[in-house]
Amino acid sequence: MSVRVFVPGDSSALSVGANAVADAILDEARRRSLDIAIVRTGSRGLYWLEPLVEVETAAGRVGYGPVAPGEAAELFEVDFLAGGPHPKALGRVEEIPYLARQQRLIFARCGLTDPLSLDDYRRHGGLRGLERALSLGPKATVEEVLASGLRGRGGAGFPTGIKWRTTAGVESAQKYVVCNADEGDSGTFADRMLMEGDPFLLIEGMAIAALSVGATMGYVYIRSEYPHAFAVFSRAIERARSAGLLGPSVGGSGRAFDLEARLGAGAYICGEETSLLESLEGKRGQVRAKPPLPAIAGLFGKPTIINNVLSFASTPWILEHGAKAYAAYGVGRSLGSQPLQLAGNVRYGGLVELAFGASLRDLVEGFGGGTRTGRPIRAVQVGGPLGAYFPAALLDTPLDYESMLAAKGMLGHGGVVVFDDSVDMARQARFAFEFCAKESCGKCTPCRIGSIRGLETVDKIIAGRDRQKNVQLLRDLCEVMTDGSLCALGGLVPLPVLSALNHFSEDFAKAPARAAAE
Amino acid sequence: MAGRTAFDANLARTLIDRKRDTPGATLPILHDLQDEFGYIDDAAIPLIAEALNISRAETFGVVSFYHDFRRSPIDGRVLKLCRAESCQATGCEDLVSHLSVGHGIEVDGADEGSELHVESVYCLGNCALSPAALLDGEPIGRLDRDRIDAIVAGAQGKTQ
Numbered sequence: 001m002s003v004r005v006f007v008p009g010d011s012s013a014l015s016v017g018a019n020a021v022a023d024a025i026l027d028e029a030r031r032r033s034l035d036i037a038i039v040r041t042g043s044r045g046l047y048w049l050e051p052l053v054e055v056e057t058a059a060g061r062v063g064y065g066p067v068a069p070g071e072a073a074e075l076f077e078v079d080f081l082a083g084g085p086h087p088k089a090l091g092r093v094e095e096i097p098y099l100a101r102q103q104r105l106i107f108a109r110c111g112l113t114d115p116l117s118l119d120d121y122r123r124h125g126g127l128r129g130l131e132r133a134l135s136l137g138p139k140a141t142v143e144e145v146l147a148s149g150l151r152g153r154g155g156a157g158f159p160t161g162i163k164w165r166t167t168a169g170v171e172s173a174q175k176y177v178v179c180n181a182d183e184g185d186s187g188t189f190a191d192r193m194l195m196e197g198d199p200f201l202l203i204e205g206m207a208i209a210a211l212s213v214g215a216t217m218g219y220v221y222i223r224s225e226y227p228h229a230f231a232v233f234s235r236a237i238e239r240a241r242s243a244g245l246l247g248p249s250v251g252g253s254g255r256a257f258d259l260e261a262r263l264g265a266g267a268y269i270c271g272e273e274t275s276l277l278e279s280l281e282g283k284r285g286q287v288r289a290k291p292p293l294p295a296i297a298g299l300f301g302k303p304t305i306i307n308n309v310l311s312f313a314s315t316p317w318i319l320e321h322g323a324k325a326y327a328a329y330g331v332g333r334s335l336g337s338q339p340l341q342l343a344g345n346v347r348y349g350g351l352v353e354l355a356f357g358a359s360l361r362d363l364v365e366g367f368g369g370g371t372r373t374g375r376p377i378r379a380v381q382v383g384g385p386l387g388a389y390f391p392a393a394l395l396d397t398p399l400d401y402e403s404m405l406a407a408k409g410m411l412g413h414g415g416v417v418v419f420d421d422s423v424d425m426a427r428q429a430r431f432a433f434e435f436c437a438k439e440s441c442g443k444c445t446p447c448r449i450g451s452i453r454g455l456e457t458v459d460k461i462i463a464g465r466d467r468q469k470n471v472q473l474l475r476d477l478c479e480v481m482t483d484g485s486l487c488a489l490g491g492l493v494p495l496p497v498l499s500a501l502n503h504f505s506e507d508f509a510k511a512p513a514r515a516a517a518e
Numbered sequence: 519m520a521g522r523t524a525f526d527a528n529l530a531r532t533l534i535d536r537k538r539d540t541p542g543a544t545l546p547i548l549h550d551l552q553d554e555f556g557y558i559d560d561a562a563i564p565l566i567a568e569a570l571n572i573s574r575a576e577t578f579g580v581v582s583f584y585h586d587f588r589r590s591p592i593d594g595r596v597l598k599l600c601r602a603e604s605c606q607a608t609g610c611e612d613l614v615s616h617l618s619v620g621h622g623i624e625v626d627g628a629d630e631g632s633e634l635h636v637e638s639v640y641c642l643g644n645c646a647l648s649p650a651a652l653l654d655g656e657p658i659g660r661l662d663r664d665r666i667d668a669i670v671a672g673a674q675g676k677t678q
Contacts (some may be wrong), residue, residue, distance in 0.1 A: 012644045015659030047646035186602030189643035224549075224586050225598075225642050227655050262542075263549055265584035268640065282544030282570070284583040300541065342646065344607035349646030372608065381603055385640075417645070419607045431606070435640065 002035040003081045006054040006061070008111065010043035010196050011228035012189070017069060018051040024072035025053065032076060042197015044111035045351030046098055054093055057083040061112075063090040098367060103329060104353045105317045105337045106310060107190075110197035116235055118243050121200040127251070129316030133208045134253050136319075141212040142168050145315055147323035149335030154180055154271070154308030155383065155412040156488070157334075157401045160315075163305055166295035168213040170303040175215035177206050177257075178280065178299055178306040181222040181229075182264050182271040185384025187415030190339040191309035193351060195222070195229040198313075199236035200245075203259060205312030207250050208319060209305050210257040218257065219299070221276050223264040234261045268439035272487045273306045275441060286441040287487045308413070310339060331357035334400035344381075344417035345371045354399070361395035364418055375420035379428075379504065383412025385435050386492035388499035389419075389428065408502075409495060425504035430458040432496040436489060447490025450481045454497065464512035471508065474501070525559040525591075534562075538569045544580050548587055557588035594633040595673045598652040599625060599661075601638045604645035613649060616663050621670050634673035 007013075007022040022038055029036045046052060052065035053075075062083040064075060071088065078084035090096055113120040121127070133141045146161025167175060179202065183191040195202060206218050222230045237259050240246045248256045262280060264270050270279045274288035277299050298304025314336060318326045327335045334356035340363055342349050347369035354363075364370070364380055371377055379389045382399075388409030390397065397407045404411045419428075436451035454477055460470045478494035485491040501508060523529065533550045537543045544566070551562055558581050567577040581587050601610050617623045617636055625636045644650035647659030653669060 011657045012647055012659060015644050015647055015650065015657035050647070183643060184641060186600075186641040187604045187645045188641070189645055192643040225639055225652070227652075228657065229643075262545065264586075265545055265548070266586035266639070267584050279545065280542050282542040282580065283576075284579050286583075343604040343648060344645065346646075349648075351646075385603060415604075415645070417604045417607055423607065428603075428606075431603075435602075439640075 002037040004037050004039055004056040005081070006039045006041045006056075007051060008043045009040035009115075010050075010193060011226075012047055012193075013043050013050040013052070014228070016050050016066070020069040021051045021053065021067050021072070024069040025075070028072045028076050034076075034081070036081065039114050041113060042110045042115050043193060044093065044099060045107065045193060046096065046348075047350040048348045049090065052090075052093075055081055055083065057081075059083055060092045060094070063093040063096070064088045065090060098348060098350070098352075101367075102353050103337050103355050105326075105329070106194065106201070106313045106339055107198070107351060107353050109201070110194060113198070115197050115199055115232060116239060118200060118239055118245070121198075125320075126200055126316075127204060127245075129319035130204050130208055130251055132319045133211060134251065138168065138212045138214065141208060141319065144319060144323050145212075148318045148326040149323075149330075149333070150311065150314055150318060150326070151334070151401065152308055153310035153314070153338070153413065155185070155410070157411070160307060160311050163295050163307065164209060164213055166293065167215070167303045167305050170296055172303050174217075174302045175213055176299045176302055176304040177210045177213070177215045177218040178277065178304055179206055179218065179220040179309055179312055180271060180273060180276055180306055181220050181226075181309050182276060183226070183309070183413065184223060184268040184271040185386075185413050185415050187343040187381065187417040188341050188384060188413045189343075190341055190351060190414065192226050192229045194309055194313055195226075195233045199233045200240060201313045201316060202233075202309055203236060203240050203245065205315045206259060207245065207257055208315050209307070209312060211250060211253065211255055213303075213305060215305065216256045216258070218259045219280055220259065220261045221264060221270070221280060222261055223270075224266050230261060230263055237261060268435075269441045269489060272489065274487070277304070277306070284441070286443045289486065310413075329355035331355075331398070331400050332402055334402065338399065338411065338414050340399065340414045340416055342368050342416050342418075345373055345420050346418040347372050356400040357398050359395065360390060360397050360399055360416070363399065363416060364395065368418060371418060371420040373420050373422075375422065377418055378421040378423055379419045379425060381417045381419070381496065382415070383410045383495075384415045385432060386410075386488065386495055387412050387415070388495045389425065389503065390499070391503040394503075408499065410492070425500040425507040426458065426462050426510070429497045429500040429508075430455060430462065432493050432500075433458060436493040440489060444484070444486035444490060446481045446484040447486070447493075450477055450485075450490060451493065453477060454481075454493070458497075461508050462512065467509070471501070522556045522591075522593075523554055525555050525561065527561055527565065529554065530559070530562050530565055534565055534569045543570060544577070545584075548581060548584075552587060555591070557591045560589075592635055593631065594635055595654050597634060597636045597669060598639040598642070599636055600640065600642050600644075600648070600650045602640040604641075605649040608648040610649040610661075613661060613663065613666055616666055617670075620663075620667070623670065634670055
């Protein structure tokens, strides 16, 4: 039997040469007349080790990384097919502390399997959640999700089970399930990694949702910045359909559910659920006023469950193991696991799935190993472009919904971006407004006009004009935007701005740069 | 970029007809047109409006709302350079100034004839390997000045 060699086909791995590495290994094996089979997997999420090559040996799966295409010959010289020693050898991948210390519920299979093989998916525990949901029936499935305490992983943290129960309770000939895969928050990549690395998990989660509320059609709205994820996920849908996992009788249940992947078009606001629905309907992605809630009148005016990729992907585990087992992870009202994404100026960037409650310090220092530049950490932004900047002094804040809120931040979609001491926080505050101005849908005034006025005001502060007065004006503006915006874009942009102003006020008081420096 | 067929109203009509009955067809149609022609020609707007039974103004409103849709044809390669926070923390702004000072290429500049168009994007989901970019849809991680030089040289070679 041929030796199996695993090389990720994840787009991050491709961005550092995984295809060239796979080709080089295959060429070298042919040259040596060795019988190997290359399996393209998702990524394990240990991105600093990409391209991470794994080999199936008698001792388990052992890893080598990061491998350069030019190193293929060396690897064969040291007999890596039997786990031979090499400076890039990592031993058994499961025992790498970065991975071994995680609590992977959603990402347990990602990187292990061929993402497009339904047999592989089943062999590694796939479809057990759906099977249990089918045996429980719709009502008990919804109650299970509700009892698990699962909250929306897109950022808002709204209880998933309540959305499902609401939609289940509405009489309608047509209902929809929509997945928000418009993962626009900078510093986040978990949705992408999952769609590329374990797409059937998302399909299974959406099928569970659809059958439990009586929806027959689903859409996955994927941002256009993720062309690779869109391609992989579209192929996964086709395979699921031909295997009978989607279609007129889901898994032989006699109940219909089908799925379509839709491509976004570069609008950050479409990650807001009502904008996303507008966009799916073929319109400008402008926010809708709520009520009506999408759960009652959503896509094309029909009852619609709309959840994030990670929320849907959590449900197969919950159904398989039970709500109680899920709720044993986490703290307080933040139950289960959160895939955190460690990014920016960090040594060991990657995906870290942990039960809620780990500290920010453990994440950025324990897992991340500090900054890539080796300079001190100055600020850590948690929760994407609308998340707060934490100074080094607040690194002991626990990563759960309530603790982040108490620290005037938010967990959001779990993105964590590290900055070293070269960062200028007044510039970061300026960028928050600039981004908001670019991406505002324009429907409400506080966001549309406020973001521009905010940008101008930060510019005046940076230039040293009437500083005290303008700082006060900035705070007033932030209050208006927080209270008066229609959605979270205008409503949350004050988080990065005020956290920069409050924790890093010295950056707003520097002597203005000479005009020539601009 | 793929495509770059010169705009042809008949071909556009065929593409529009293929998707006109899809629920919420506007974005799928616009993507198909842009994949084929590289941009959304003004002449396509009334065709879409008619097929979907919406006004031209509404159609134009959709085209102009989304950053992805171009209004005029371009040649050359497209580098989408991420300028969001994770890439800021790892020096993307240095790459922006290197492109300008070292190569005379302005990010988001309007030079339609150049071999390499560099456009700002905000997050490509490759944040653990920032700075990140997409070159004609192919992901690039850990981007640095040397890699930028190679991309510029490659784009110039391609069109010579």
